Amino acid sequence: MRPVLGLSSYLSFMDRLELTVTDIIQETRNARTFVLEPEREQNLSYQAGQFITFIFERHGQELRRSYSFSSTPRVDPFHSITVKRVANGEFSRFFTDKVEIDQQLLALGPSGRFTLEMSQERSRQIFFIAAGSGIVPVYSLIKQVIHDEPYTRIQLIYQNHSQKEVIFARQLANLAHARPTQFRLISLITDTAHGTDSKKLNIPLLEILVRRELLESQEHLFFLCGPASFMRMAxxxxxxxxxxxxxxxxxxxxxxxxxxxxxxxxDPGPKNLLLHYKGNIIKLEAAAGKNILQAALDRGIELPFSCRTGVCSTCAAKCLRGQVKMSNNEVLTESDLQAGLVLTCVGYAETDVELVF
Ligand SMILES: Cc1cc2nc3c(=O)[nH]c(=O)nc-3n(C[C@H](O)[C@H](O)[C@H](O)COP(=O)(O)OP(=O)(O)OC[C@H]3O[C@@H](n4cnc5c(N)ncnc54)[C@H](O)[C@@H]3O)c2cc1C
Structure with a gap:
């Protein structure tokens, strides 16, 4: 029998990971890779393309930032993230300027839906289209595809401002060299400083590149990661x-x-929520105008979340009964929605609902 928890219960189900930085690799002037080791009894298992969300405290307030794994499960013998410094960015600068070996960090368990089911026999064509730090989850996925799907062809279209800023330049060149029939790297550099042609990915160039590389007989998949305007264009x-x-x-x-x-x-009145989370069944009420995540947090029920704006999917749940309306969704696909997935950080109950996390 699983416990049913009522309104007054104070709950903290979160699996918070305690991680120690065991190595730091300077990838470019502005980007560093951090090798992370979990506390001995904690298990850090993730899929290529996923991220972890770090929890920081600043002036008594809890703040969260997500960073994708640059390492690949079953390929790399370590876990790593790679962070690019953002001008005036609070936590990226902490990582790139301050963090040293032995730094302790607190994080939520891995999440994210920028992943791929893979199998050895499968043969398809995957285009990865990345810019700047958008290469981080893409690099993890590329290594996984090379390892797990030897018949799948990979095209990486990778945009950067200058050659000096290209994260994983050497590693990607080595992969392309080692797997010339499977992996093709198309590096585009905007800066003309070193006498090279300026190449900025735009609609005509992307169309030319995709048509040139396209293998008609294959199933095609596209993975995009970069600034919002870059992804919109792609x-x-x-x-x-x-x-x-x-x-x-x-x-x-x-x-x-x-x-x-x-x-x-x-019908803007309060709604009953029935939440299945970590083997517990939780009953609570969401007041009018309050999203599902906030209703739970207000009761001390610490559901997983990160961006709180419908972007990252850390808070995703499956709706088993009732209707949820989202104020934004930048991550769930049409088939995710059809399967009943909702983002609780921007999800408002239209009726009484039952959700499983
Ligand atoms: C799913 C996911 C995965 C990610 N993976 C990676 C990754 O692998 N590698 C990586 O480098 N990043 C990654 N990011 C981005 C990362 O989480 C951070 O958003 C990024 O590092 C910037 O955080 P920051 O604290 O340095 O910047 P912030 O302090 O949040 O600032 C970001 C920008 O906003 C501006 N800004 C801040 N406050 C204000 C304000 N009040 N008014 C106006 N402008 C303001 C800053 O000047 C800065 O330019 C990922 C994000 C998500 C959601």
Whole structure:
């Protein structure tokens, strides 16, 4: 019998990981890789393309930032993230300027849906389209595909401002050299300083590159990660070229500075929530205008979350009963929605609902 927890219970289910930085690799002037080791009894298992969310405390306030794994399970004998310094960014600068070996960090367990089911026999074509630090989850996925799907062809279109800023330049060149028939690297540099042609990915160039590389007989998949405008351009181009929405996956690093406003709900009264989380069944009420995550947090029920703006999917749950309306969704695909997935950080109950996390 699983415990049913009522309104007054104070709950903290979160599996918080305690991680220690055991190595630091300077990838470029502005990007560093951090090798992380969990406390002995903790298990850090993740899929290529996923991220972890670090929890920081500043002036008594809890703040969260997510960073994708640059390491690949079953390929790399370590766990790592790679952080690029953001001008005026609070936590990226902490990582790139201050963190040293032996630094202790607190994080939520891995999450994210920028992942791929793989199998040895499968043969398909995957285009990865990345810019700047967007290479981090893409690099993890590329290593996984090379390891797990030897018949799948990979094209990486990778945009950077200058050659000096290219994260994993050497590693990617080595992979392309070692697997010339499987992996093709197309590096685009905007800066013309060293006499090279300036190449900035735009609609016509992306169309030319995709048509040139396309293997007609294959199933095609596209993984996009980079600044919001870059991904919008790539998504628009691919859709316009006729590739279905379902073949295009995106990872958005840009979190909105403010929570999107609550959507209009036909019956705005309070709703009953029944949540299945970590083997417990939790009953609570969501007041009008309050999202599901906030309703739980207000009761001391610490569900997983990170961006709070419908971007990262850390808070995703499956709706078993009832209707949830989201004020934003930048991560769930059409098939995720059809399967009943919702983002609780921007999800408002339209009826009584039952959700499983
Ligand atoms: C799923 C996911 C995965 C990610 N993976 C990676 C990764 O692998 N590698 C990586 O490097 N990053 C990654 N990111 C991005 C990362 O989480 C951070 O957003 C990034 O490092 C910036 O955080 P920061 O604290 O340094 O910047 P912040 O302090 O949050 O600032 C970000 C920007 O906003 C501006 N800003 C801040 N406050 C204000 C304000 N009040 N008004 C106006 N402007 C303001 C700053 O000047 C800065 O330019 C990922 C994000 C997500 C959601």
């Amino acid at each position: 998504q628009f181009t691919l859709r316009w070229m006729g590739f279905p929405e379902e073949s295009i996956r995106r990872e958005n690093f840009t979190v909105m500075p403010f929570q999107p406003p609550a959507p209009e709900i036909f």
